[in-house]
Amino acid sequence: MEILKVDNLILISKVVGGTVLATVVTCLVWKRIRKPEKKEYPCDTVVLHQISRGPFAPSISQYVMKLETYLRFAKIPYMNVHGSQKSKKGKYPWIEYNGQELSDTEFIIEFLNETFKIDLDEKFTAKERGAARAFQKMLEENTFWAVTLDRWLYDSKSSGFRLIGVPSWIIFFLRRNVKNTTYAHGIGRHSPEEVYHILDRDLQSLSDFIGTNKFLLGDEPCQEDCAVFGQLSQIYWHSFGNKCNTYLKKYDNLCNYCERMKERFWPDWEQCITKGMTQKATK
Ligand SMILES: N[C@@H](CCC(=O)N[C@@H](CS)C(=O)NCC(=O)O)C(=O)O
Structure with a gap:
């Protein structure tokens, strides 16, 4: 009788444990494969993803300051999206342009210079x-x-x-x-x-x-x-x-x-x- 009780307990804990494990694994896999909902943004506008505005300067990020200053200097139409979502490389800022995602300020600036035919350094040797x-x-x-x-x-x-x-x-x-x-x-x-x-x-x-x-x-x-x-x-x-x-x-x-x-x-x-x-x- 006692042995039967212990057997039942073992069986129950195995089922519960297995269910919890399966749920956790499913959640993790789902989180990995699920694509975040793609938002619609205006055409030909750079969407600049950055964290919230800063206390005494527009951003606490050196690289956000760099990129937003460049967009203003180059007079490229852009809109800000403030949030905590990082780029696929795990950094911010990053941009979207006509559906294309780009990260790293240097690559972004190179891309925008090419796309908009801009050379802010043309008058320098x-x-x-x-x-x-x-x-x-x-x-x-x-x-x-x-x-x-x-x-x-x-x-x-x-x-x-x-x-x-x-x-x-x-x-x-x-x-x-x-x-x-x-x-x-x-x-x-x-x-x-x-x-x-x-x-x-x-x-x-x-x-x-x-x-x-x-x-x-x-x-x-x-x-x-x-x-x-x-x-x-x-x-x-x-x-x-x-x-x-x-x-x-x-x-x-x-x-x-x-x-x-x-x-x-x-x-x-x-x-x-x-x-x-x-x-x-x-x-
Ligand atoms: N080389 C990168 C550097 C970007 C960078 O380091 N961003 C920092 C914010 S200032 C960041 O994302 N830090 C978060 C982290 O590394 O997890 C660029 O030019 O975009």
């Missing part, structure tokens, strides 16, 4: 273009990581995360992700003092190069200014009380550059920010 690209890449591939560490990891109060409303338990995982990524990159193995030294050297060389120019290469902006502005905008407006801002403030010409780029391409800046999360951005 090959040597100037080369220098502009080198500075862009220094900022995007090196300075960016110092700023990432300053903003998301060195600040023990996580002021940036808290200001934009990230829940505490998510902050833990995000900080861990920054730690792992920067360690893999290499910069995360340095001490904070060394990282700030790297940041300062980059900013100093950019400041020396720009000198009295209004923009990166002279009195008129070039395509690479969009990326340079994207990176500097985060140090200038989104340092969240941390240290990297104090390094930028040492260089008057870089601060004036930020203000100049804002004036030139973002006349609607005030409508595109949340003023420290105190209001909804209207644009």
